[in-house]
Amino acid sequence: MYSLLHCHFESALRALDLARPERVHHLRALYRTPGYLGSSPAERLTLLWRTVLSLTEDDEEIFAESTFHLVVQRLLAEMRASQVEHADLRIGPSTGRWRWMRSAADGIDIFRKELAGSHDLSIAFLAGINMTKPADELDALFDLLLTDGELTARLAGVDVNFLAADLPKFNRYLTALQALQTAGLKVNIHLGELFGNEISHHVLSQITPDRIGHGVLLLHDQYLVEMIKERDVCLDMCPTSNTLLGVTDWTHHSPASRALQLGIPVSINTDDPVLFRTDIDREIHRAGLTDGQRDMVVACAKRYRYGTS
Incomplete structure (x- = not known):
């Protein structure tokens, strides 16, 4: 049984896949277009998510509470089918398109209801902090996380992503991130993917994340x-995501194998499984590990996963 540590619960995309699957096929066609193939990893990711947003505009009927239940049920079924016993799941901390929610706590409570009696599965929730968003939205988000005890009581931590141009925003909200970490929430940060190591040097000089995406x-x-070895930080790697975004091609070499040889803990994950059309079996296969390394990755995933909420 496996623990999945880097998995986005892209609820709008999952609702789209459930109710309007033909639109998701259109999204995946982007991977073969000249515009996508000629773009940088950051540009590719931006293009994908702008397309997701455009495909879900003006279609509020699919974002009903009944659909959310079905989306959660399908996710749990996917976990069982892939023998995933635990997931650290990145969720949107605001309600977004799910207008019936008073807060994201309502969505987490639906997970709890669907998990009731499922002693073979567990989920811990991480609030996604996307620093590409405008400052006013980020102000509201951090205010929510710092003041809404009902929500944070259901969270294990936060998961932070940003682009190179957003480094000033990271600096602006650093104190808030440190406060959340001091209060007991885990802090994951995406590094070593969409920008160079000079930015990672700066980030890691300011805060030690519990894990790195x-x-x-x-x-x-x-x-x-x-530094990573000394601080015992696990790298949550995602082979298909890295390959499709053009970060590094896992068909030619295995960063996970290299990290393990260097003594760095690693987990293998699906990132955005609907977006990248993958599951943990495909990711483990693509990771290019020896049998011994695969055992090490499974053990790391269990060791570094967070408690359930």
């Missing part, structure tokens, strides 16, 4: 390698 580019910097 991706981290493949960090392996090219000996100072960062030693």
Whole structure:
């Protein structure tokens, strides 16, 4: 049984896949277009998510409470089918398109209801903090996380992503992130994926994340390698995501294998499984690990996963 540590619960995309699957096929067609193939990893990701947003506009009827229940049920079925016993799940901390929710706590409570009696499965929730959003939205988000005890009581931590241009925003909200970590929430940060290691040097000089999302580019910097090892930070790697976004091609070499050889803990994950059309079996296969390394990855996933909420 496996523990999945880096998995986005892209609820709008999952609702779309459930109610309007033909639109998701249109989304995946982007991977073969010249515009996508000629773009940088950051540009590719931006293009994908702008397309997701456009495909879900003006279609509020699919974002009903009944649909959310079905989306959660399908996710749990996917976990069982892939022998995933635990997931640290990144969720949107605001209600977004799910207008019937008073707060994200309502969505988490639906997970709890669907999990009731399922002693073979567990989920911990991480609030996704996307720093590409405008400052006013981020102000509201951090205010929510710092003041809404009803929500944070249901969370294990936060999961932070940003682009190179958003580094000033990271600096602006650093104190808030440190406060959340001091209050007991875990802090995951995406590094070593969409920007160079000079930014990762800055981030890691300011805060020690509990885990790092991706981290493949960090392996090219000996100072960062030693820092990660010393601080015992697990790298949550995602082979298909890295390959499709053009970060690094896992068909030619395995960053996970290299990290393990360097003494760095690694977990293998699906990132956005609906977006990248993958599951943990495909990711483990694509990771290019020896049998012994696969056992190490499974053990790391159990060791570094968070408690359930």
